[in-house]
Structure formats: structure tokens, C-alpha cells
Amino acid sequence: MKATIITIGDEILIGQIVDTNSVSIARKLNNAGITIVEKVSIGDTREEIITTVERAMSRSEVVIITGGLGPTKDDITKHTLASMFNSELCYNETEGEHVRSLLARRGIAFTDLNRGQAMLPKCCTVLHNAHGTAPGMWFDTERGGVVIALPGVPFEMEHLMEDEVVPRLKSRFKLKSIVHLTLITRGIPESILAERIAAWEDALPRYMHLAYLPAPNVVRLRLSAYDVDEEVARAEMSAEFERLHAIIGDNIVGMEGATLEERVHEMLVARGLKLAVAESCTGGVIASKFTAIPGASAYFMAGIVAYSNEAKHDILGVSNESLARYGAVSEQVAMEMAEGARRTTGADYAIATTGIAGPTGGSAEKPVGTVWMAVATPTKIFAIMRNSGTDRGQITSRASAYAIELLYNELKTTEL
Amino acid sequence: MKATIITIGDEILIGQIVDTNSVSIARKLNNAGITIVEKVSIGDTREEIITTVERAMSRSEVVIITGGLGPTKDDITKHTLASMFNSELCYNETEGEHVRSLLARRGIAFTDLNRGQAMLPKCCTVLHNAHGTAPGMWFDTERGGVVIALPGVPFEMEHLMEDEVVPRLKSRFKLKSIVHLTLITRGIPESILAERIAAWEDALPRYMHLAYLPAPNVVRLRLSAYDVDEEVARAEMSAEFERLHAIIGDNIVGMEGATLEERVHEMLVARGLKLAVAESCTGGVIASKFTAIPGASAYFMAGIVAYSNEAKHDILGVSNESLARYGAVSEQVAMEMAEGARRTTGADYAIATTGIAGPTGGSAEKPVGTVWMAVATPTKIFAIMRNSGTDRGQITSRASAYAIELLYNELKTTEL
Numbered sequence: 088m089k090a091t092i093i094t095i096g097d098e099i100l101i102g103q104i105v106d107t108n109s110v111s112i113a114r115k116l117n118n119a120g121i122t123i124v125e126k127v128s129i130g131d132t133r134e135e136i137i138t139t140v141e142r143a144m145s146r147s148e149v150v151i152i153t154g155g156l157g158p159t160k161d162d163i164t165k166h167t168l169a170s171m172f173n174s175e176l177c178y179n180e181t182e183g184e185h186v187r188s189l190l191a192r193r194g195i196a197f198t199d200l201n202r203g204q205a206m207l208p209k210c211c212t213v214l215h216n217a218h219g220t221a222p223g224m225w226f227d228t229e230r231g232g233v234v235i236a237l238p239g240v241p242f243e244m245e246h247l248m249e250d251e252v253v254p255r256l257k258s259r260f261k262l263k264s265i266v267h268l269t270l271i272t273r274g275i276p277e278s279i280l281a282e283r284i285a286a287w288e289d290a291l292p293r294y295m296h297l298a299y300l301p302a303p304n305v306v307r308l309r310l311s312a313y314d315v316d317e318e319v320a321r322a323e324m325s326a327e328f329e330r331l332h333a334i335i336g337d338n339i340v341g342m343e344g345a346t347l348e349e350r351v352h353e354m355l356v357a358r359g360l361k362l363a364v365a366e367s368c369t370g371g372v373i374a375s376k377f378t379a380i381p382g383a384s385a386y387f388m389a390g391i392v393a394y395s396n397e398a399k400h401d402i403l404g405v406s407n408e409s410l411a412r413y414g415a416v417s418e419q420v421a422m423e424m425a426e427g428a429r430r431t432t433g434a435d436y437a438i439a440t441t442g443i444a445g446p447t448g449g450s451a452e453k454p455v456g457t458v459w460m461a462v463a464t465p466t467k468i469f470a471i472m473r474n475s476g477t478d479r480g481q482i483t484s485r486a487s488a489y490a491i492e493l494l495y496n497e498l499k500t501t502e503l
Numbered sequence: 504m505k506a507t508i509i510t511i512g513d514e515i516l517i518g519q520i521v522d523t524n525s526v527s528i529a530r531k532l533n534n535a536g537i538t539i540v541e542k543v544s545i546g547d548t549r550e551e552i553i554t555t556v557e558r559a560m561s562r563s564e565v566v567i568i569t570g571g572l573g574p575t576k577d578d579i580t581k582h583t584l585a586s587m588f589n590s591e592l593c594y595n596e597t598e599g600e601h602v603r604s605l606l607a608r609r610g611i612a613f614t615d616l617n618r619g620q621a622m623l624p625k626c627c628t629v630l631h632n633a634h635g636t637a638p639g640m641w642f643d644t645e646r647g648g649v650v651i652a653l654p655g656v657p658f659e660m661e662h663l664m665e666d667e668v669v670p671r672l673k674s675r676f677k678l679k680s681i682v683h684l685t686l687i688t689r690g691i692p693e694s695i696l697a698e699r700i701a702a703w704e705d706a707l708p709r710y711m712h713l714a715y716l717p718a719p720n721v722v723r724l725r726l727s728a729y730d731v732d733e734e735v736a737r738a739e740m741s742a743e744f745e746r747l748h749a750i751i752g753d754n755i756v757g758m759e760g761a762t763l764e765e766r767v768h769e770m771l772v773a774r775g776l777k778l779a780v781a782e783s784c785t786g787g788v789i790a791s792k793f794t795a796i797p798g799a800s801a802y803f804m805a806g807i808v809a810y811s812n813e814a815k816h817d818i819l820g821v822s823n824e825s826l827a828r829y830g831a832v833s834e835q836v837a838m839e840m841a842e843g844a845r846r847t848t849g850a851d852y853a854i855a856t857t858g859i860a861g862p863t864g865g866s867a868e869k870p871v872g873t874v875w876m877a878v879a880t881p882t883k884i885f886a887i888m889r890n891s892g893t894d895r896g897q898i899t900s901r902a903s904a905y906a907i908e909l910l911y912n913e914l915k916t917t918e919l
Binding site: 097098099100101102103104105106107109110111112113114117122123124125126127128129130131135139157158159160161162190193195196198200201220240265267269276277278279281282288296297298299300301302309311364366368369370371372373374375377378379381382383384387388389390391392393394395397398401402431432433444445446447448479480481483 | 513514515516517518519520521522523525526527528529530533538539540541542544545547551555573574575576577578606609611612614616617636656658681683685692693694695697698704712714715716717718725727780782784785786787788789791793794795797798799800803804805806807808809811813814817847848849860861863864895896899
């Protein structure tokens with residue numbers, strides 16, 4: 088079963104927004120056993136919509152469209168689909184009343200524009216949008232496929248996909264499973280990795296497809312299989328990855344989902360250890376990564392974003408002498424921050440970062456991108472320096488990842 | 504001048520990654536005066552690549568492809584393009600040596616797979632990738648257009664776009680400008696907004712196109728103009744938006760780029776005021792939003808992620824009595840956290856959050872999603888409670904936004 092996803096909106100074409108809708112739709116369709124053959128983004132013009140929807144219908148049984156269903160003049164998806172399917176727009180009493188009561192609850196008047204949102208093509212099945220004013224639409228095509236239009240507001244689209252679209256697709260089509268399993272490796276370059284696992288790769292069952300997904304210091308290996316029995320494929324893929332432990336065991340981080348902070352989370356929980364974080368240049372990013380994981384409160388004592396020298400001194404107890412002598416961005420201060428966070432909060436381990444995120448504040452000796460990272464453990468404190476580029480966002484994101492890796496390595500070493 | 508962006512990779516079609524490459528490319532092309540008519544994502548299959556590139560060439564002068572240039576078997580973009588342009592692959596000495604020395608610096612052996620990366624189609628202009636092992640390729644088409652292939656690693660692609668692609672496109676084609684200007688409104692629903700500014704919208708110069716971009720509590724209004732003189736268009740758009748102040752002045756936040764945290768940043772800098780943040784459930788997200796803005800060190804004293812009761816008490820001075828009597832998620836504790844952050848750091852203003860981010864920890868009285876937010880100012884402390892849904896990520900992101908809005912409103916009120 089094949090699908091095409093079409094996202095409509097000039098804001099996507101000009102790069103004003105990142106299209107996360109199609110990512111979410113793709114995942115949900117994949118989970119339901121439907122293969123996406125193409126994702127297309129086009130502007131809000133009638134001709135583009137017609138050409139693209141027709142092309143999508145000719146090559147896939149399922150076409151999912153998002154965007155362009157709002158009440159304003161620039162939204163033309165509904166009118167265009169109505170004319171494509173030779174269907175007139177009629178006022179839908181149920182949807183109209185829903186919109187009216189939704190707005191009334193928020194103290195907003197029901198206008199002609201809102202009334203227009205309940206004008207729907209006669210031939211479509213209306214997909215009730217409990218969370219917004221634009222209903223979804225389900226059109227059956229002459230060829231036996233379906234064209235589905237959903238609002239572009241992510242929250243509303245998500246609910247419609249889960250509550251309406253996926254259940255209807257499952258009852259309408261006979262679907263088999265798609266399985267993806269991804270293993271994360273680190274510390275081995277893609278080309279070397281490919282050579283080392285070449286024999287393993289060649290011996291994979293033919294129905295499994297291997298993909299390499301490289302990122303700085305990390306290569307993810309994904310096995311995919313289409314139209315299979317889910318349990319069997321998942322078990323066989325796990326067994327294949329199991330064999331990799333004998334070949335590249337030291338480089339395996341774990342299965343996807345297991346980010347380094349999640350591995351640290353697991354290790355801390357399993358050992359009953361507590362963590363604290365002291366951040367300067369990373370500004371709360373490390374704390375937010377840990378606290379984003381459900382259950383972090385079991386070990387996460389506190390994060391201190393000690394941006395000013397006063398905060399470094401007053402909250403973390405960094406000595407004024409070190410700040411004056413070595414500067415805030417120094418090995419000494421990073422170590423005092425980590426130890427101060429550990430001591431202040433009663434944690435077992437602490438991470439600290441201090442650096443120059445730019446764009447200003449750099450010098451010849453300490454250019455923008457210089458970041459000191461320290462880890463304090465029950466038995467020692469150590470720090471390393473890394474330069475993380477010149478872009479403020481990149482510097483904080485890389486430095487956060489390095490600092491977490493530093494703690495991860497330390498915990499792994501003391502695992503025994 | 505029209506362009507199509509093609510991103511290649513199964514990881515995009517299955518929703519494993521969010522495609523930010525096409526966003527970045529779209530912005531850079533728009534800035535150069537090139538209109539994107541379509542963005543397409545397809546899988547790593549030869550037939551799909553050929554069909555899609557040919558279709559793109561037939562409707563746009565510029566085709567930009569990313570992905571599929573790696574050294575491993577699943578990467579087939581280069582071979583496919585070479586055969587489309589009837590060109591054989593030859594070893595490129597310069598690129599080969601570049602890859603060899605790049606790897607040598609990182610202590611990595613130069614393998615046959617790396618050698619393969621320097622095998623390039625004879626007919627293309629090689630775009631030197633100073634930051635990676637996969638060079639870009641520039642093909643001139645018979646119709647007078649260009650097809651450009653870039654690696655999928657974002658950092659490498661960005662540099663190639665800036666250093667090679669955009670300068671070459673500018674010298675190759677005669678380009679006019681594209682201008683987008685976006686105004687942010689809040690607190691007015693899209694349909695009411697559209698009615699209130701209908702006369703203004705109808706009176707816009709015909710070359711300007713208006714789009715509505717709704718999000719929770721926010722509607723962005725974007726004016727776009729294509730193939731224009733940049734300075735003139737920008738001035739005229741600014742003048743149009745200026746007129747909106749008389750109609751919906753109270754709802755205008757500012758121009759895009761001006762997020763609420765950026766407005767707070769500006770107000771604090773302008774008035775020489777200091778800020779501190781005390782976060783429980785938002786776990787560092789608020790701190791990271793402020794510290795992401797260049798220049799935050801001028802006013803951002805400290806952020807304290809007081810996740811445990813101990814941290815709330817020891818670092819922020821929240822009373823154990825309040826914690827026991829009202830619970831950590833309460834109006835009283837939120838206010839004590841804000842005041843404690845203000846006092847501890849010597850800041851003028853402080854924000855605090857405390858809530859239940861889930862998935863566990865909720866109760867009938869305080870369900871998952873309950874968040875208390877407090878602001879402490881030089882003259883008062885106040886708090887409000889909001890429920891922010893049931894998803895952990897959504898709860899922290901909404902609560903962070905609400906808390907910042909609370910401070911923004913307070914600063915705006917005291918602006919006089």
C-alpha cells in the first residue's frame with residue numbers, strides 16, 4: 088500500500104517554517120503498514136494543487152494533504168478539492184454548531200468566515216475535528232483510492248490522524264507491517280564502519296534493507312523491511328544487530344531512542360545515583376535534556392544556569408580568586424562549578440560547562456566556541472576543553488552533547 | 504527564476520528525521536531572489552531519482568538535490584546523476600587528496616570507499632567541500648538550467664550553499680529580489696482578525712500577497728512580493744504594517760524574529776534590569792530560551808532548575824512548611840521560588856514554574872499538565888495556574904511560553 092503526503096503552504100516553500108506535519112504523518116502511516124513513496128510541498132495555488140494531487144493519485148492509493156483549510160482568503164485547498172471532485176459546497180449543520188460552541192467557550196463571535204469553514208463538499212466524508220474549527224475531509228476516488236485533507240495546525244492534524252484517519256485506513260485496506268530498527272554507533276567513521284561490517288551486511292536476509300545515517304561522531308544503522316509479519320521481522324532484525332556486538336561492540340551505544348542522555352538516565356536510575364548540572368554557556372540545555380525524560384525526578388537534583396560571575400560564586404561557590412585569575416571560561420572554573428553543583432545539591436555526579444557562545448566575547452587566546460566541560464564524581468573532578476565552531480546555537484548544542492558524553496563515558500568506565 | 508528542491512533518503516520518507524536541509528536551502532534561495540515552486544522528498548531508488556529530477560528540470564531552471572552522496576551502498580545519487588547526464592566517473596586527484604588529508608588529521612585510514620567518494624562525473628563542475636568528504640556537483644543542462652547535488656550533512660550543505668552555490672547562481676543568472684515581512688499578533692483569533700483588517704487587506708498594493716499563519720494564541724501576518732526592488736518593497740510593506748497599528752495596535756507583538764523572549768530581552772536591556780529564572784517542570788527550557796539570544800549575559804543572572812524539594816529549599820529558600828502543606832506544585836511554592844530566585848541572585852525580576860509534566864505524578868486534584876507560574880518583581884509577587892495538556896513535551900513548551908508571556912505583560916504594563 089503506497090501513500091503520498093502533500094503539504095500546502097507558501098510558508099513551507101520560503102523556509103519560514105519547518106515542516107513537522109509530514110514527519111508525524113509519515114510515522115503514523117509507517118506504523119500502520121503504509122509505505123510513503125513521496126512527500127511534496129507546494130504553494131497555495133489552484134493549478135499546483137490540482138496537478139500535484141492528480142499525480143499523487145496516479146501513483147499511490149492513499150493521498151494525504153495538509154494545510155490551506157483556514158478561514159482566510161489565502162486558504163484554497165477545500166475549494167480546489169471540491170472542484171476536482173465535481174462536488175458543490177453545502178453547509179454542514181453539525182460542524183457549524185461545533186465551531187460555534189468551540190468559539191463561544193473562548194468568548195469569540197461566530198462570523199461569516201467561521202460559517203464558511205462548515206461549508207463542505209457534498210461528496211466527502213467529513214472527519215470531525217474535535218480540537219479546532221477546520222474539519223478534515225475524506226474523498227473516495229474512482230480508482231479505489233482515497234484523498235484525505237487535514238488542517239495544518241499540528242495538534243489538530245495529530246488528533247485527526249489518530250482518531251479518524253488511521254482507524255479508517257486500517258478498516259478500509261488490508262495492511263501488512265513495516266518494521267524499522269535502528270542501532271546507534273559512535274566513535275567510528277562511516278567508511279571504516281562499512282568496511283568492518285561488510286561481511287555482516289552481505290549476509291543479511293534479502294528482505295532487510297540496511298541504511299547508514301551519519302552525524303558528527305555518530306552513525307546510525309537502520310534495518311527496514313516492508314510488507315512483513317511484524318513480530319518475526321523485529322525478532323530477526325534484533326538477532327542481526329546482536330551479531331554486531333561481536334564485531335563493533337565498543338562502538339555500540341544502543342538502539343535508537345537510546346540517546347546518550349537516556350543511557351545516562353538509565354545508569355543513574357539503576358545505580359540509585361543523583362545528578363546535578365551547572366551550566367554557563369549551554370544555558371539550561373543540558374538540564375532540559377535530562378528533565379525531558381519521564382522519570383528524571385528520580386535522580387535529577389538541580390540544574391544551575393550560572394550565567395553571571397556572581398551566580399557562579401554565590402550559588403556554586405566558585406572562588407573569586409579563580410574567576411579573576413583564570414577567567415570564567417577556564418579549566419579551573421569549570422571544575423569548581425562541577426564540584427560546587429555536586430556539593431550544593433548533595434548529588435553524586437555533576438556536569439559543568441563554561442564557554443564563549445558568541446557572537447561577541449571571544450579573544451585570540453579564547454576564541455568564540457571555546458568551551459570547558461567538567462565532571463565531578465564521588466572520587467575525582469576532571470575537565471576537557473573543546474572548540475565547538477562559531478555559531479551560537481551550534482556551540483551550545485555541541486557542547487551539551489560533549490558534556491553528556493563525558494559523563495556517559497565516566498559512568499560506563501565505572502560500570503563494573 | 505524558479506527552483507525545485509529534492510531531498511533524497513528513506514529516513515525522510517519514514518519520518519525518522521525532520522528535514523531541515525530544505526528549509527535552509529529555501530531561505531538561501533529566497534534571499535538570492537529565486538522562487539521555490541516545489542519541495543520533494545523521495546527514497547534512495549534509481550527510478551525515483553531519475554523521474555523526479557527530470558520533472559524538476561522541466562519546470563524550474565534550478566534544481567537542488569541533497570542526500571545520497573555518502574560512501575556506502577545505500578547512497579546512489581551520484582551514480583544515477585552520472586548516468587542521467589551520460590557521463591563517466593573519473594578519479595579527481597584534488598578531491599581525493601583533500602579527503603585523504605581530512606581523514607589523516609582525524610587519524611582515520613583512507614579506504615577504497617573514501618577513494619570512491621573522489622570518483623566524480625566527468626561533465627560536472629566539482630564544488631569543493633572543505634568540511635567533509637563528499638564534494639558537491641554542478642551540472643549544466645541542455646535547456647540552460649542547472650542541477651546541483653549537495654551532501655546531506657547539514658553543516659557541509661550549508662557551507663557549500665553559501666560558499667559555492669549561491670555566488671555561482673548569482674553570477675550565472677540575472678536575479679531580482681523576493682521580500683517577505685512578517686508581523687506577529689497575539690490574543691485575537693484568525694477569523695476575527697481577518698474581519699477587522701479586511702479593508703486594509705483589500706487596499707494592499709496588488710504586488711503584495713498576504714498570508715495568515717495561525718498558531719495557539721498567535722497569528723502571524725506575512726506580506727510577500729516576488730521579483731521586486733528589495734528596498735522599495737521593504738519600505739512599502741513596513742508602511743502597510745505601520746497602518747495596522749491604528750486598527751489592531753493592542754494585539755501587535757512586533758515583527759517576526761521578535762519572539763516574546765526577544766521582546767523581554769530588549770526591554771530588560773533597555774531598562775538595565777536583571778532577570779533570574781527558577782524552574783521545576785520546565786526543566787531549563789526557559790533559561791535556554793533566554794540564553795540562546797546573543798547578549799543575554801547583560802541581564803541573565805542565573806537559572807535554577809530546582810527539580811527536587813531539597814533544591815527548592817536549599818538553593819531557593821522555599822520553606823519546608825510550604826512544601827509540606829501545599830505540595831511542590833502550588834501557588835505558594837511557585838511564588839516562593841520566584842522570590843527566592845530574585846533574592847538569591849540579586850535580580851530585579853524572576854520567573855518560576857512548578858508543575859506536573861507527567862506521564863506519572865498526577866492526581867485527581869492536580870492532574871498531569873497542572874503548572875503554576877509565578878513572577879516576582881521589585882514590588883510584588885503573583886502566580887497563575889494553567890493546565891497545559893497531557894504530553895510531557897507539550898506541557899513544558901506551553902508552560903515556558905505562558906511564563907514568559909506573564910513576565911512580558913508585566914514589563915509592558917510598567918513600561919511607562
